[in-house]
Amino acid sequence: MPKTNPRQFPAGFPTRQQILDFIAQSKDPAGKREIGKAFGLKGQERVKLKALLRDMADEGLIDGERRAFHRMGGVPKVTVLRVVAIEDGQPYAIPDNWSPDDATPPPRLRILDRKGHTALRKGDRILARTEEAGAGLIAHPMKKLPALEGAMFGVVEIDASGKGWLAPIDKRVRNASPIADLGGAAAGQLVMAEPGGKSPRAGVNVVEVLGDPLAPRAFSLIAISKHGIPNVFGGETLAEAQTAAKLPLSPDHREDLRHLPIVAIDPADARDHDDAIWAEPDGQSGFRALIAIADVSFYVRPGGALDREARKRGNSVYFPDRVVPMLPEVLSADVCSLRAGEDRAAMACHIAVDAHGRVTEWRFTRALVRIAEVIAYEDAQARADGTGEEPQLRNLWACWKALAAARHARDPLELELPERRVILNAEGKIETIALRERLDAHRVVEDFMIAANVAAAKALESKVAPIVYRIHEPPNREKLVALKDYLATFERKLALGQVITPSLFNRLLKDIADEAEKALIMEAVLRSQTQAYYGPRNAGHFGLALGSYAHFTSPIRRYADLLVHRALVDSFALEQPRPADKRIPATSGLSDTDRADLTRVSEAISVTERRAMEAERDTIDRYVAAWLSGRVGEVFPTRVSGVQSFGMFVTIVGLGGDGLVPVSTLGAERFRYDEKAQALIGEQTGDTYTMGRLLDMRLAEANPLTGALKFEPVDGAGGRVEPRGRRGPQGKPIQGKRGRPSNIRHQGKRR
Numbered sequence: 001m002p003k004t005n006p007r008q009f010p011a012g013f014p015t016r017q018q019i020l021d022f023i024a025q026s027k028d029p030a031g032k033r034e035i036g037k038a039f040g041l042k043g044q045e046r047v048k049l050k051a052l053l054r055d056m057a058d059e060g061l062i063d064g065e066r067r068a069f070h071r072m073g074g075v076p077k078v079t080v081l082r083v084v085a086i087e088d089g090q091p092y093a094i095p096d097n098w099s100p101d102d103a104t105p106p107p108r109l110r111i112l113d114r115k116g117h118t119a120l121r122k123g124d125r126i127l128a129r130t131e132e133a134g135a136g137l138i139a140h141p142m143k144k145l146p147a148l149e150g151a152m153f154g155v156v157e158i159d160a161s162g163k164g165w166l167a168p169i170d171k172r173v174r175n176a177s178p179i180a181d182l183g184g185a186a187a188g189q190l191v192m193a194e195p196g197g198k199s200p201r202a203g204v205n206v207v208e209v210l211g212d213p214l215a216p217r218a219f220s221l222i223a224i225s226k227h228g229i230p231n232v233f234g235g236e237t238l239a240e241a242q243t244a245a246k247l248p249l250s251p252d253h254r255e256d257l258r259h260l261p262i263v264a265i266d267p268a269d270a271r272d273h274d275d276a277i278w279a280e281p282d283g284q285s286g287f288r289a290l291i292a293i294a295d296v297s298f299y300v301r302p303g304g305a306l307d308r309e310a311r312k313r314g315n316s317v318y319f320p321d322r323v324v325p326m327l328p329e330v331l332s333a334d335v336c337s338l339r340a341g342e343d344r345a346a347m348a349c350h351i352a353v354d355a356h357g358r359v360t361e362w363r364f365t366r367a368l369v370r371i372a373e374v375i376a377y378e379d380a381q382a383r384a385d386g387t388g389e390e391p392q393l394r395n396l397w398a399c400w401k402a403l404a405a406a407r408h409a410r411d412p413l414e415l416e417l418p419e420r421r422v423i424l425n426a427e428g429k430i431e432t433i434a435l436r437e438r439l440d441a442h443r444v445v446e447d448f449m450i451a452a453n454v455a456a457a458k459a460l461e462s463k464v465a466p467i468v469y470r471i472h473e474p475p476n477r478e479k480l481v482a483l484k485d486y487l488a489t490f491e492r493k494l495a496l497g498q499v500i501t502p503s504l505f506n507r508l509l510k511d512i513a514d515e516a517e518k519a520l521i522m523e524a525v526l527r528s529q530t531q532a533y534y535g536p537r538n539a540g541h542f543g544l545a546l547g548s549y550a551h552f553t554s555p556i557r558r559y560a561d562l563l564v565h566r567a568l569v570d571s572f573a574l575e576q577p578r579p580a581d582k583r584i585p586a587t588s589g590l591s592d593t594d595r596a597d598l599t600r601v602s603e604a605i606s607v608t609e610r611r612a613m614e615a616e617r618d619t620i621d622r623y624v625a626a627w628l629s630g631r632v633g634e635v636f637p638t639r640v641s642g643v644q645s646f647g648m649f650v651t652i653v654g655l656g657g658d659g660l661v662p663v664s665t666l667g668a669e670r671f672r673y674d675e676k677a678q679a680l681i682g683e684q685t686g687d688t689y690t691m692g693r694l695l696d697m698r699l700a701e702a703n704p705l706t707g708a709l710k711f712e713p714v715d716g717a718g719g720r721v722e723p724r725g726r727r728g729p730q731g732k733p734i735q736g737k738r739g740r741p742s743n744i745r746h747q748g749k750r751r
Contacts, residue, residue: 155675
């Protein structure tokens with residue numbers, strides 16, 4: 001008898017159903033040879049089997065090739081999968097090439113972790129072994145495959161022959177792609193497209209028309225689509241939010257703090273208010289202080305649709321024109337937002353601050369608060385600086401000065417990093433772009449929040465409770481060696497034999513008098529730092545010079561904070577009575593899964609945080625380029641922010657717009673690239689372009705769609721870079737909306 005799979009099949013020529021059963025139950029790829037062996041077929045029976053398999057394929061019963069068949073509409077035992085979602089750190093995938101009829105959706109497979117396997121992200125392709133598990137399918141990754149260009153965004157352009165091209169909106173993509181299927185899109189429209197096949201020659205197919213790429217509020221839409229940010233709440237999530245919003249608040253089960261004049265100090269354009277503060281002298285040279293934080297855990301409970309959606313989003317994403325919230329608006333902008341004069345559920349952090357600014361005591365309660373006032377940062381600063389008697393602000397500032405003294409003694413990393421602020425008018429068009437002013441009012445709120453975050457971490461540590469820490473590890477040796485070599489070009493030393501602390505970098509920057517050099521070295525110090533992340537195992541916060549740090553103060557917009565709140569509920573017996581409405585999950589503490597291990601969710605929300613940062617940065621770049629597109633030809637003061645062999649990058653002083661100066665525009669002289677010094681050095685004149693150098697540069701190009709800027713020297717030594725239309729492979733000019741040569745990379749008119 002030939003060897004078969006665990007289930008024995010009768011010898012003899014099989015029926016169609018027997019073949020289907022064998023394919024479904026086979027642990028190995030089921031090809032013609034395996035089927036023949038399973039049923040003991042020989043000679044002419046194998047020829048007959050080949051014909052039967054061909055007929056079954058024609059009938060739509062199976063598909064695949066001679067060496068591996070599978071049920072039509074099924075999934076091969078070994079196949080290529082594409083990751084389509086990461087939910088709570090768990091990747092899910094669908095077959096990369098799904099060919100059944102449109103009425104059959106592709107199956108969704110849960111990818112099992114494999115120790116040592118590279119972390120997967122949405123869009124990744126893997127070769128995997130698949131199997132059925134209960135009612136679902138699971139996949140075991142075998143190896144990660146090279147990326148194929150997936151969904152892409154661009155602007156439709158039509159050349160003189162009528163051929164469609166997709167002009168990219170990603171500054172890293174230089175060439176247009178031929179469009180195989182316009183999908184109803186017209187020239188000049190922003191679209192989403194997918195590859196028409198595995199070969200670039202297959203072109204792309206337009207799958208969604210997004211409209212005018214330069215319309216107000218288009219830039220954030222581009223970022224949302226490009227980075228795959230979930231921005232639509234499902235019906236189940238919205239229904240649960242509406243139900244949760246009606247949960248009753250009772251002072252019988254909460255500490256009633258409505259008598260305290262707690263104030264919220266926020267940006268003037270804040271969309272939500274999740275923190276508020278209060279302080280008063282304790283009569284012993286110290287202070288009693290309160291940090292009240294929106295009690296989101298009361299409304300968003302583990303196991304519900306709300307929680308699943310918040311977990312998937314990980315955080316809110318903020319754009320100049322809109323916010324993509326982590327929670328539905330009924331919660332994020334209403335019930336959970338600490339509005340003035342309205343009763344709100346809060347998680348209260350009570351702290352005692354001594355005369356030296358040290359937090360000596362803390363306790364956490366669930367409270368009922370009524371915010372006395374919501375004050376914009378600028379107004380709070382003006383009132384604190386005024387001569388009027390405002391005891392609440394006076395007490396806050398006095399307590400802050402004590403906290404600031406402790407901060408100074410701790411000496412955290414101090415990097416002056418300007419923040420760009422895009423101001424839009426009522427029509428959504430750019431009114432101005434400026435650097436955000438740094439006020440004492442910002443520092444007041446920041447230091448109160450840091451105190452509460454530290455208290456939350458230490459309180460949970462005292463209970464040996466699970467914690468999601470905010471971790472910022474010290475710079476690694478490789479980056480420190482690179483920084484040491486770079487500082488040597490300024491004749492400055494960095495001794496690597498000593499313990500590296502934030503104080504070391506602060507002293508280094510403090511000793512630099514020249515502002516250009518200081519800005520340059522500050523940028524280098526910033527690049528040497530590691531990226532902060534979330535995790536359940538404490539490694540400290542290097543930048544803040546803190547041994548234990550967690551995020552507690554923004555649960556409306558960060559899932560990490562919500563997890564910390566839930567841990568506090570568990571650890572300090574802060575659970576509320578079970579809701580009468582059975583549609584709301586009973587507990588507001590941690591789920592059993594999170595209580596057992598916070599690793600997976602910590603990794604997941606670290607990824608969503610990076611995604612949000614990239615999307616926000618891309619959008620600001622596009623807004624800056626759009627604002628500057630009407631100022632092409634103007635001269636701006638710039639500072640060199642990067643040097644490469646092909647040119648240098650400069651940043652507009654006071655604005656922050658970054659752009660390339662190609663080495664070809666620097667004149668006929670040949671420039672040598674010194675990688676160690678990060679400098680371009682003229683071989684004849686010795687003229688040197690290095691990071692930090694101040695230069696007047698003419699803006700040559702500004703592309704709002706990609707956010708790319710290009711500059712040239714004012715003297716035009718290398719020749720003026722004139723705007724020119726893009727050309728296709730045969731040199732045909734690609735035309736824009738009205739049939740003129742496209743100027744998409746060289747916007748000379750303000751839109």
